[in-house]
Amino acid sequence: MRAILCLTLCLLGAVAMTEPAASQQIVKPERGSALRAEILDAARPVFERETGGPVEFVITTLNVFDTWAYGNVRLQRPGGGAIDWRRTKFAEDDAQGMFDPAGNLFLLRRSDAGEWMLVEYALGPTDVAWDWWRQQLNLPEALFTN
Numbered sequence: 001m002r003a004i005l006c007l008t009l010c011l012l013g014a015v016a017m018t019e020p021a022a023s024q025q026i027v028k029p030e031r032g033s034a035l036r037a038e039i040l041d042a043a044r045p046v047f048e049r050e051t052g053g054p055v056e057f058v059i060t061t062l063n064v065f066d067t068w069a070y071g072n073v074r075l076q077r078p079g080g081g082a083i084d085w086r087r088t089k090f091a092e093d094d095a096q097g098m099f100d101p102a103g104n105l106f107l108l109r110r111s112d113a114g115e116w117m118l119v120e121y122a123l124g125p126t127d128v129a130w131d132w133w134r135q136q137l138n139l140p141e142a143l144f145t146n
Contacts, residue, residue, distance in 0.1 A: 027064040039069045042116035065143040071107040099124035
């Protein structure tokens with residue numbers, strides 16, 4: 001009985017050690033900060049390529065945990081103009097209701113030697129795109145939430 005109790009406590013301790021203590025470690029880069037600009041500038045090229053033109057981000061969530069950054073953004077053209085999704089490669093998905101143009105656009109980047117690199121992204125997901133990333137990369141859920 002004592003051996004089973006000891007084994008159970010050891011296993012619980014091992015599981016607890018693999019869960020990051022995220023609540024105190026999440027940073028939300030402020031508007032106008034260098035960190036925020038670095039992260040968004042690293043993400044911008046892929047979104048411009050995917051939409052066929054320049055973009056601005058309207059931030060819903062922008063969080064940093066350790067060497068990881070996550071953004072939930074809405075895209076718009078410079079000055080606040082709407083993106084005409086019918087003129088993008090997402091037109092058919094949009095027409096069939098399989099693309100959420102007003103919804104959340106996800107972005108996940110990892111710092112490598114001080115430089116932000118895009119790791120994963122999803123445009124117009126109609127489901128939670130980030131949960132798979134969280135599971136595969138063992139990241140805290142708090143990174144992906146407000």
